[in-house]
Structures are given as C-alpha cells and as structure tokens.
Amino acid sequence: MDFLILIVGLGIGLGISLVFHYRQRQQLTKILEIAANGPAENASFSVVSRLRREIARSRTIQTELELESEVLQQALAIAPIGYLRVDAENQLMTCNPVARQLLCIDRWHPNRLRLLLELVRSYELDRTIEKARQSQQVQIEDWIFETTPLAPISGNHHTLPLRATCIPLPQAQVGVFLEDRSAITELTQARDRAFSDIMHELRTPLTSISLVAEMLQSRLSGQEKSWVERLSQETNRLIDLIQNCLEISRLQKNPKQYLKYEEIDIKSFLLGIWQTLEPLAKQKEIQLNYVGVDDFSFWGDNSRLSQVFLNIFDNSIKYSPVQGEIRIEVQHQENRPLSDTDPLPWQTSENSWIIIDVIDSGCGFCVEDLPHVFERLYRGDPSRTRQTLTENPDPGFSNHNSSGLGLAIAQQIIYAHGGTISAQNHPTTQGAWLNIRLPNIIYS
Amino acid sequence: MTLSSTTNSYAETTHFQRSLKRLSQEVLRMGALVERSFRLSHQALFARDLEVAQQIKPLDKQIDRYYRQIERDCATLMTLQRPVAQDLRLLSAFMHLVRDLERIGDYAEDLTELAVKLFPYPPHSCLGEIEAMSNQAQMMLASSLVALAELDAKAGQTVKVMDDTVDLAYDRVYNTLALTRDFQGVVEPILLLGLTIRHLERMADHATNIGQRVSYIVTGQR
Numbered sequence: 001m002d003f004l005i006l007i008v009g010l011g012i013g014l015g016i017s018l019v020f021h022y023r024q025r026q027q028l029t030k031i032l033e034i035a036a037n038g039p040a041e042n043a044s045f046s047v048v049s050r051l052r053r054e055i056a057r058s059r060t061i062q063t064e065l066e067l068e069s070e071v072l073q074q075a076l077a078i079a080p081i082g083y084l085r086v087d088a089e090n091q092l093m094t095c096n097p098v099a100r101q102l103l104c105i106d107r108w109h110p111n112r113l114r115l116l117l118e119l120v121r122s123y124e125l126d127r128t129i130e131k132a133r134q135s136q137q138v139q140i141e142d143w144i145f146e147t148t149p150l151a152p153i154s155g156n157h158h159t160l161p162l163r164a165t166c167i168p169l170p171q172a173q174v175g176v177f178l179e180d181r182s183a184i185t186e187l188t189q190a191r192d193r194a195f196s197d198i199m200h201e202l203r204t205p206l207t208s209i210s211l212v213a214e215m216l217q218s219r220l221s222g223q224e225k226s227w228v229e230r231l232s233q234e235t236n237r238l239i240d241l242i243q244n245c246l247e248i249s250r251l252q253k254n255p256k257q258y259l260k261y262e263e264i265d266i267k268s269f270l271l272g273i274w275q276t277l278e279p280l281a282k283q284k285e286i287q288l289n290y291v292g293v294d295d296f297s298f299w300g301d302n303s304r305l306s307q308v309f310l311n312i313f314d315n316s317i318k319y320s321p322v323q324g325e326i327r328i329e330v331q332h333q334e335n336r337p338l339s340d341t342d343p344l345p346w347q348t349s350e351n352s353w354i355i356i357d358v359i360d361s362g363c364g365f366c367v368e369d370l371p372h373v374f375e376r377l378y379r380g381d382p383s384r385t386r387q388t389l390t391e392n393p394d395p396g397f398s399n400h401n402s403s404g405l406g407l408a409i410a411q412q413i414i415y416a417h418g419g420t421i422s423a424q425n426h427p428t429t430q431g432a433w434l435n436i437r438l439p440n441i442i443y444s
Numbered sequence: 445m446t447l448s449s450t451t452n453s454y455a456e457t458t459h460f461q462r463s464l465k466r467l468s469q470e471v472l473r474m475g476a477l478v479e480r481s482f483r484l485s486h487q488a489l490f491a492r493d494l495e496v497a498q499q500i501k502p503l504d505k506q507i508d509r510y511y512r513q514i515e516r517d518c519a520t521l522m523t524l525q526r527p528v529a530q531d532l533r534l535l536s537a538f539m540h541l542v543r544d545l546e547r548i549g550d551y552a553e554d555l556t557e558l559a560v561k562l563f564p565y566p567p568h569s570c571l572g573e574i575e576a577m578s579n580q581a582q583m584m585l586a587s588s589l590v591a592l593a594e595l596d597a598k599a600g601q602t603v604k605v606m607d608d609t610v611d612l613a614y615d616r617v618y619n620t621l622a623l624t625r626d627f628q629g630v631v632e633p634i635l636l637l638g639l640t641i642r643h644l645e646r647m648a649d650h651a652t653n654i655g656q657r658v659s660y661i662v663t664g665q666r
Contacts, residue, residue, distance in 0.1 A: 090469060117593075149586070150586055
C-alpha cells in the first residue's frame with residue numbers, strides 16, 4: 001500500500017515538474033524568438049545555449065550600432081555645415097557647433113530640453129520646420145538671419161544670409177541643415193555690379209564710335225562707304241546689347257520703380273503686337289490662333305510687356321516651319337492661392353491671375369537647354385549662335401534675339417510685375433511652349 | 445529656470461502642462477514675428493527701403509491673429525484648469541504681454557507708413573539720433589524676449605534702465621524739432637519726425653512692460 005502511495009506521489013511530482021519544465025522551455029523559446037526577431041534556427045542545440053548565443057549576437061550588434069552612431073555624431077559635430085534636430089514639440093534635441101555659431105545659440109545645454117524658439121527667435125526657421133513636419137517633405141528656405149544685440153556694449157547686429165534644409169524625421173521630429181550663404185550672396189552682388197560697371201564704361205566710347213561712323217558715311221563712297229555702313233550697324237548692335245544688359249540690371253535692382261501701370265485689354269494688346277510682326281510672319285505664311293478670353297483687361301506696363309511679347313512672338317516665328325501655326329491661349333484664373341514655392345521676388349496677396357500660353361509648332365527647346373533659357377547671354381544650339389544683320393532682313397526685331405538677352409529681359413519684366421514665366425516643350429506640337437502668369441491687380 | 449522648464453518640471457506631463465508649453469511657444473513665436481516687424485520698420489525708415497511696406501501688412505495681420513488666439517487660449521486654460529501660483533501668474537502675464545507685443549507690431553506698421561510719407565523729403569539732421577533710439581528700442585525688445593525665454597527676474601530692471609536712455613533721447617530730439625527756427629518749406633517732415641519719435645518711445649515703453657511682467661511671473665512682485 002505504502003509503495004503504491006510512493007509511486008503515485010512520485011508520479012504526480014514527476015508530472016508537475018514535467019509540466020513546469022515544458023512551460024519554462026516554452027517561455028524560453030518565446031524569449032528566444034523575441035531576441036532573434038522570428039523563429040530561431042539551429043534547433044538541434046538546447047534552448048539555453050541558443051539563447052546564450054542570441055544574447056551574445058545582439059550584444060555585438062549593439063556595440064556595432066553604438067560605434068556607428070558615435071562615428072555619425074562625431075562626423076556631424078565637425079561637419080562644415082550646421083545641423084540641428086527638434087522633437088515633436090519643437091524642443092532642440094541636438095545641434096552641432098557650426099549651427100550654434102550660425103544661429104548664435106549660446107545658452108544651450110545638451111542635457112536640458114528647451115524650445116528652439118527660446119534660443120533662436122527666427123520666425124522663418126520656425127515656420128519652415130513646421131512646414132516640413134506638416135507636409136512630410138523636404139523644405140528649403142533662404143532667408144536673412146538677424147539678431148539684435150542685448151546690450152549696447154556687447155556686440156553688433158548679426159546679419160547672415162542662411163539656407164535651411166528641413167527634413168522630416170520619424171516621430172514628428174525635424175532635422176535642419178544650415179548653410180552660410182554670405183559668400184555666394186556677396187559674389188553674386190559683386191558679379192552683377194562689375195557687369196553693369198563694365199557695360200556703363202563700354203557705352204560711352206561706343207556711342208562716339210557710332211557717331212564718327214555715321215559722320216564718315218556721308219563723306220565716303222563706293223566700297224569704303226559700305227564698309228563703314230557695316231561698321232555702324234555692328235556698333236549699333238553692340239550699343240543695343242549694352243542697353244539691354246543695363247536694363248536687366250536696373251529691373252533686378254528696383255523692379256517696381258521702373259513700371260508704369262496702365263489698363264491693358266489683353267486681346268487687342270496681343271493682336272496689336274502680332275500685327276507689328278505680321279510682315280515677318282507673312283514671309284513664312286505663319287498663322288496666329290488666339291484662344292481665350294475676349295474683353296478682359298488688366299493692369300500692367302504696356303511698353304515693357306510689349307517688349308516681352310515681341311520677343312516671344314519673334315522667336316516663335318523664327319523657329320516655326322513654313323505654314324506653321326502659333327497658338328496663344330489666354331485664361332483668367334480666380335482664387336487660386338499662391339503656393340509658397342513659386343519663385344516670386346515677393347509675395348502677392350492677390351488670388352486672381354492671367355495665364356498666357358504661347359505655343360509654336362517649331363523644333364522646340366533642346367531638353368538640356370531648358371533650365372538655362374532665361375539666363376543672360378545663354379545660347380543653346382551652337383548653330384544658332386551667330387546671326388549677323390546681313391542674314392536678318394529686319395534689324396528692328398532681331399537685335400534681342402541675336403544678343404541672347406531676349407528671354408532674360410522678358411523674365412525680369414514678368415518678375416517685376418509679380419508674375420512668373422516658364423519654358424517647356426509642348427507635348428503635342430513639340431514646339432516651344434512659354435507659360436506666363438501675371439497677377440491681376442488693380443493698381444491705383 | 446527657463447520658460448519651458450517651468451512647464452516640464454513634473455515627472456508626468458499632464459494635459460495642462462502640454463497646453464502651457466504650446467502656449468509659451470506661441471507667445472515666443474509672436475515675439476519673433478513682432479521683432480521682425482520692428483526690424484522691417486527700421487529698414488523702411490533709415491535705409492529708405494519702401495518695399496518693406498508691402499511685407500509688413502501681412503505680418504501685422506498674423507500678429508493680430510496670434511494675439512487673439514493666445515488671449516482666448518489663456519482664458520480657456522484659466523477657467524478650465526484653475527492654475528495656481530506661478531502657472532497662474534504665467535497665464536495672466538501672457539495675457540498682458542501679448543497686448544504689449546501687439547501694440548509694438550502696430551506701431552511698427554505705423555512707422556513704415558510714416559517712412560513712406562517721409563520719403564520725398566531730404567533726410568533731417570537728427571535722423572542719426574532717431575536711428576539710435578530705434579536701435580535701443582529694438583535692443584530692449586530683444587532683451588525682454590530673452591528674459592521671457594530664460595524667466596530672468598532681473599531683466600526687468602535692466603530694460604527699465606535702457607528705457608531711461610530712450611526717454612532722454614526723445615526729449616532731446618523733441619526739443620531739437622520743436623525749437624527749429626526760420627524753417628523753410630512745409631512742416632510735414634517735422635510733424636512726421638515728431639510722430640516717429642513718439643512711436644519709438646511708446647514701443648520702448650511696451651518693451652519695458654514686457655520685461656517687468658517677466659519679473660512678475662518669477663517673483664510675484666510688481
């Protein structure tokens with residue numbers, strides 16, 4: 001009897017311990033799965049040794065990652081551009097020495113979270129960070145960072161053109177790269193100044209050369225006369241070129257001041273310009289096709305805008321095939337809020353726009369040239385580079401074209417009006433397609 | 445102690461703490477905006493840059509929006525959360541402080557309008573002194589905003605001392621303008637300059653108020 005009880009007792013004990021053992025094994029397997037991130041391999045080894053291996057493996061990975069992150073942090077610390085990171089509540093988490101120097105952050109402590117705005121009172125930076133977080137897209141902002149000194153003795157105004165590139169990071173964090181743009185801004189200004197100075201210096205002697213040539217013309221005859229005529233024509237072409245360059249510089253400096261606003265009826269305005277070019281168009285039997293609003297007027301500088309469209313039409317005629325068609329589409333768009341990314345020199349609050357598309361059926365722009373067509377003196381196709389007056393019957397319209405300044409001037413004039421201009425190739429006609437957007441403002 | 449550390453001194457951040465932090469951020473953002481406005485008006489007046497007149501109008505609208513929103517949020521927090529001690533002082537100071545900021549923004553907008561009217565006249569001889577006044581007032585605003593971020597109780601006193609300099613400059617320029625004799629031409633430039641120094645003096649006063657409200661938040665004394 002006693003023996004039976006012993007056996008039963010042993011059996012129960014064994015059973016319980018087996019159950020426990022099984023459970024523990026189950027749990028260890030689970031832990032192993034968690035550690036190994038999925039079902040573990042090498043099932044032939046015991047669970048404990050597999051677990052030990054797994055722990056050792058993850059420790060190695062951890063050390064590697066720690067090393068990696070340390071290297072990255074060191075690289076960021078000595079990077080030549082500024083870097084900072086803010087969390088979801090706009091608290092500054094890290095910033096490298098360059099960022100601290102650029103943004104004059106002198107009260108930051110790595111172990112204390114503080115709002116970025118407490119340390120850097122820059123509305124532009126704050127707004128760009130917020131924009132990157134909302135849109136979850138990289139945002140780039142150029143602005144001039146200014147700080148006011150806190151006491152009359154210590155220091156002066158700190159003014160620095162900066163570029164911030166804000167990158168959305170996980171957990172609503174935002175990383176910001178900061179670049180100092182003072183060197184490039186200065187260089188651009190110096191280049192523009194030198195350019196316009198040279199142009200000024202060239203204009204005076206050229207004017208006298210042209211006058212002398214004109215005087216000579218009346219005193220010479222035969223072969224010599226035609227040479228001097230040629231000289232005079234080329235000199236005038238140079239003077240025109242210089243005049244245009246100077247105009248671009250002036251428009252860049254004070255865009256608004258050079259505009260004389262008046263009311264313009266869009267359809268008759270565009271058709272009027274076409275009429276001046278009709279002789280050229282007739283030679284090639286080119287048709288104009290106007291599509292869009294009738295009886296719509298807007299405010300703009302008549303003579304400057306005429307210059308823009310003369311240039312564009314002239315180009316279109318020049319590059320259109322015989323019996324081609326040039327299409328002008330004019331639309332009026334209301335209440336389309338201006339996106340912040342439009343490259344406007346300043347922001348207009350207007351929501352009403354006039355959109356003018358000029359599409360020709362010529363060969364279009366070279367795809368590689370498209371980003372540069374609005375640059376000064378840029379020439380795309382080398383075969384078009386030299387077009388002297390002899391090839392062009394009407395010098396009145398060819399001067400802009402042969403100088404490579406036409407589209408640059410057009411862009412400056414459109415910018416001065418607060419609008420935009422862009423160039424591309426039309427998908428159906430394969431010809432050049434210029435899209436012009438002008439704000440419809442009532443100018444008083 | 446700093447502005448954000450008052451709001452995260454507790455181990456667990458409550459809804460109230462988070463709201464308070466968001467509110468402080470809005471106040472600082474508004475401060476940055478007002479500072480920018482002030483800078484633009486300075487540019488219009490002394491660099492004769494009239495383009496800024498176009499930029500300052502939307503800024504002022506934005507400032508007004510912040511002002512109304514912050515005031516409303518403060519009132520909501522006060523009624524719903526019943527803050528005590530420093531939190532209460534912070535909220536009530538915020539309510540007054542945004543009013544001061546909003547006034548500075550308004551004066552900045554007015555200054556650009558004065559700059560547009562002054563533009564056709566040749567620069568007056570005391571323009572240099574007025575520029576110094578404007579610089580001083582901007583410095584005071586910056587100091588007050590830093591004091592707010594740092595919750596620096598002593599800054600109120602410093603800003604007050606700076607305000608005395610502006611007041612002195614105001615008296616001096618006022619006398620120069622008022623006692624002009626044998627003046628040729630229209631009096632408009634003199635009038636405009638008088639208004640300008642008056643605006644700058646008021647802006648400096650508002651900046652002083654901000655500095656003193658910061659002291660009140662920290663010490664509870666006024």
